[in-house]
Amino acid sequence: MEENPKKNSPLKWWLLGIGTAILLAVAFFLPLPYYIEMPGGAYDIRDVLEVDDKEDTAKGSYNFVAISQMQATPVALLYAWATPFTDISTSKESLGNYTEEEYIRLNQFYMETSQNEAIYQAFKLADKPVDLKYFGVYVLDVAKHSTFKGILGLADTVTGVNGKTFESSKELIDYVAKQKIGDKVTVQYLSDGKEKEASGKIIKLDNGKNGIGIGLVDHTEVETKTPVHFSTGNVGGPSAGLMFTLDILDQINEEDLRKGRMIAGTGTIEKDGSVGDIGGADKKVVSAAKDKAEIFFVPNNPLPKSYLKEHPDAKTNYQEAKEAAKRIKTDMKIIPVKNVQDAIDYLKKTS
Numbered sequence: 001m002e003e004n005p006k007k008n009s010p011l012k013w014w015l016l017g018i019g020t021a022i023l024l025a026v027a028f029f030l031p032l033p034y035y036i037e038m039p040g041g042a043y044d045i046r047d048v049l050e051v052d053d054k055e056d057t058a059k060g061s062y063n064f065v066a067i068s069q070m071q072a073t074p075v076a077l078l079y080a081w082a083t084p085f086t087d088i089s090t091s092k093e094s095l096g097n098y099t100e101e102e103y104i105r106l107n108q109f110y111m112e113t114s115q116n117e118a119i120y121q122a123f124k125l126a127d128k129p130v131d132l133k134y135f136g137v138y139v140l141d142v143a144k145h146s147t148f149k150g151i152l153g154l155a156d157t158v159t160g161v162n163g164k165t166f167e168s169s170k171e172l173i174d175y176v177a178k179q180k181i182g183d184k185v186t187v188q189y190l191s192d193g194k195e196k197e198a199s200g201k202i203i204k205l206d207n208g209k210n211g212i213g214i215g216l217v218d219h220t221e222v223e224t225k226t227p228v229h230f231s232t233g234n235v236g237g238p239s240a241g242l243m244f245t246l247d248i249l250d251q252i253n254e255e256d257l258r259k260g261r262m263i264a265g266t267g268t269i270e271k272d273g274s275v276g277d278i279g280g281a282d283k284k285v286v287s288a289a290k291d292k293a294e295i296f297f298v299p300n301n302p303l304p305k306s307y308l309k310e311h312p313d314a315k316t317n318y319q320e321a322k323e324a325a326k327r328i329k330t331d332m333k334i335i336p337v338k339n340v341q342d343a344i345d346y347l348k349k350t351s
Contacts, residue, residue: 107236
């Protein structure tokens with residue numbers, strides 16, 4: 001007897017449906033060992049900042065810009081390949097030697113330092129009382145060839161070297177850079193709230209300088225008579241420092257530099273008021289333009305000749321930003337700055 005093909009049809013369609021569902025699940029949800037970076041958005045700083053327990057109701061806004069990062073799936077990877085201003089990197093390139101949880105924590109340290117430096121800088125510019133206490137440096141990474149590998153860990157705080165204390169990470173770095181390779185060095189540090197000490201040796205760093213082989217960021221605390229509160233949640237990194245400074249300054253100085261404008265920008269803020277370089281300047285321009293910013297401040301620091309010699313196609317943050325703005329044909333003004341005063345001067349003379 002000949003088999004009726006109709007009898008198996010429901011089973012075949014059921015199996016086909018299950019197979020299709022599995023393929024779609026894999027395409028949309030299977031995590032791959034890659035990360036995707038793309039433009040995020042521009043965010044009104046008033047949503048994460050409160051000064052003197054008062055609401056800032058002035059027209060216009062200061063905005064920090066973000067880059068969106070996500071672990072790739074097959075579908076997201078295809079989207080990234082076809083989308084401008086979107087970068088794909090390996091997990092190693094994106095996270096370094098950190099787990100995703102450690103990477104988030106690291107960026108929280110950067111954000112904490114950025115906020116403290118912004119408060120300090122704004123109050124200093126407004127000539128108001130402020131005290132920035134320096135406790136040492138957070139350990140963010142330890143080089144593989146460092147003699148402190150396996151001794152110092154993420155979130156430990158280095159408080160001194162050879163019994164000497166410092167007022168900034170720069171002073172610490174300058175001190176160890178003057179030591180000779182192979183010299184014994186003793187580090188004082190806090191780990192889980194306990195004071196500890198460990199010895200190692202000075203090594204040659206990848207940048208050619210002498211050091212102990214740790215990545216670091218300042219561990220500080222700022223005190224003011226006027227309360228300043230941040231609520232940035234899981235947002236991390238140091239690149240909002242300049243914009244935080246401008247927003248705080250406007251509020252404590254009671255000077256309306258915004259003049260009703262939507263102002264965005266990026267750049268770290270240092271204790272001397274200089275604005276440091278950041279990554280992803282092109283994506284941040286796209287983020288700001290997408291949310292209709294009128295002005296975009298961006299660091300404009302010259303690249304070292306030694307770096308340009310090895311990377312002849314390298315661009316400054318300002319060059320990257322200008323090229324991106326031209327590419328997306330935005331009318332947003334791209335303003336180069338080397339320090340916070342450059343941004344203040346521009347806002348004062350324009351309207």
